[in-house]
Amino acid sequence: MKLYCCTFASKKFIKKQINQKKYILNSGFEEKEIFSCNTSILDEPYLKRINKVVDKLNNGECVGFSFKPYFLSLILNRIKNGDIIMYIDVNDKPKKGIKEYIKKKFTANPKLGIIATGTNYPNIKHLSSFHKENLSLELIMSSNLFAQPEAGVLVIKNSETTKALINTWYEMTLINYLQTNNSTSPKDRFDQETLFTLSRIYKIIKIESWLFYKLTGKGLRRFIDFEYLRFNSN
Secondary structure (H helix, E strand, O other): OEEEEEEOOHHHHHHHHHHHHHHHOOOOOOOOHHEEEEEHHHHHHHHHHOOOOOOHHOOOOOOOHHHHHHHHHHHOOOOOOOOOEEEEOOOEEEOOOOOHOOOOOOOHOOOOOEEEEEEEEEEHHHOOOOOOHHHHHHHHHHHHHHHEEEEEEEEEEEOHHHHHHHHHHHHHHHHHHHHHHOOOOOOOOOHHHHHHHHHOOOEEEEEEEEHHHHOOOOHHHHHOOOHHHHOOOO
């Protein structure tokens, strides 16, 4: 069971991605365990599907965050089944101990597929109009009761099942994007709300409680300094 780290940066975030890499190395990852990706990984099938070009993506068009599950599916195809990939946003800083925590969680629960940290707000807070109108009553109720996942850090154990789930996640973000007239606002988190829906269906997706972390100091969040690099350039 090997553990890898991957990041993604559009053109305007490349410098930040380079800066982040030293923190990834300091947290315990080796150079050969890091995938530093950019928009060049988004191939023709993806660009044709979203009807966009790389230049627009480099200028900040997030296309409903559909690029995230799409490129993650490509990375999963590069590693062996049973290996683990940690995705981390370029604004976030990993801390020492994160590799050990991840390995411990997956060793303790072999059926675990994906780990995400929970936010401190319910899923309904950032739910698209499309989903508010089309999700089942059960999912709307769950969205009021349970936290939306934080998609800035995800840990995925590679398997045929998780690859299928990541592909499904991609399709769901794309549907959401296309059904909202190809536009997103700063408050739209199509990646997080669709991942929430998948987590309500498949229990191999674990969303760690923000409240549990605040009360005990335990969890993946302990090893991530979220948004650190947004405010610190050193």
